Amino acid sequence: MDPTIIMQMILAGVLGAILYTIIGIAPGTDETAVLAPVTIALALLGLSPHVILAFFISAIVAKKLTDSIPVAIAGIPGGVMAAPMVEHAMVLKQHGLPDVSIRKMASGSVIGTLVSLPVSLLIAYLILPVADTVAEYAGLIFTLGAIFLALLTRNKILSLAIIVPFAMLIMGLRHLYWGLGIVPEDTNVFVSFFLGITIGPIAFTLFELLNKKMRKNMPRVGYKEIDMRKTGKEKGFPNPFKILTKKESITSAIGSLFGTITFFLTPVGMTVFWGELITRHIKDPVQRASRAISTMDGLTNATYIAGTLIPLIAIGLPLSPMAIGPAAGLFNAPPVFTPEHNIHHLLSIGEIMTATIIGAAIALAITFFITIKFSTQICAVVFKYIPHEALIGLFAGLVVMLAYMDAGVMNIFGTILVALVAGLLYRNGVNYGVMFMVLYAAPWMLGLF
């Protein structure tokens, strides 16, 4: 491979790692919202596919390593994916062990990355011969996924009941856009609906604030009190395998393996499901919490990498929640990448793996080191200088802009509609996973009728 390209990949990896170390720590940042637009932008800038892939992989690994830091230090999830870990991290915080939390989580992430890289490659090879058939049954797979995830939520009946109506909302809007000639008939508006679901709960709350009565009744709070604990100093370069106990390493690896295999299901759902299943039997709360966070962190990291790599190597279509969400830019960033002409088609398997390994290695080296050494300092800076309002604003700005990009002014309102429905459902116990799956399954599902 050309040494200039390798240098560019390394540079992209470093940039991705630094940028997403900071973004990862900021509370409430959603993976899709912060990763997809930037990846799409890089693709549209005409950078080489190697560089884009290295940047993306480095960014997800870094983001994943750092979004659990605020969980450990302050009990605030740094991202949607870190939310399932809050409960366990709080147990460790209460026992005065936030630095243990961070080290365990970061080490779990490292294991997740190490496990999922080779296993993803293996699964991709296994799928390769049947890739065309899998692509044909994608609709069925997503529909079954939605039903499966609906059965895992706390409001099973509602979750099952909304599958078809929610698909109708999505397809209804798409047909409306086609009918009005806003987008061509072969274009499925996707990114903005996806983001609409993601911001659903927050949009719902914001609209409630417009209601004077609701505003009056909303519980008022003061400044958020955050007790931070100085973490102990770590000497030398940290070794993840020494930080985790043998059992923790093993469950992290097993969790990562499951996460890699279930790459086509939604990461949050899988994290909760496997994470709880693997640690349910442990009695001691501290041991259980520390086993749970290392396992969950490994698992989410693994589903992220597998969800990106497997469809990218084997199929070239975004056939996993990860691929269709945060990694969407690698598959579809028209006019540069299209489903028929994207990184899958442009790079060989060897090239994909090289870019991935460079990106992952750089992010692990830089971010793991920073995470273990300076977690408290970085957290303090982010908490002190970055207002939550600005983050919500930025997020809202990106969603509105992407909605406009997808299908014009009309789609800004369409996305608000999707967001409000999603928010209402979320409030009533339907989780994101079900709605995302329905979004993917909608065209096939409604084609049945």
Next chain:
Amino acid sequence: MEGDNKERGNLVEIWEDNVDIKDLLIAMIFCVGFSLGGYVVAFGETPPLIFGLGGGVIGFIISSILIKPKRKLTMLKEGEE
């Protein structure tokens, strides 16, 4: 409630953190305005998305400067609860 009571009782919790409704409105106007505005006014060969992203970042920086985070940090020393 009167004037200077931001310290307690004037904020609402949105998405795991506390915000002031008025500040949130300001931040939303700046961020949405700049990112959508950037996308719409884009010129030249550069894809409009870049202008939009740049606009979002500008909006974010302006609102970060204007708005004070609603968090109170307390550093605990080791062994303290």
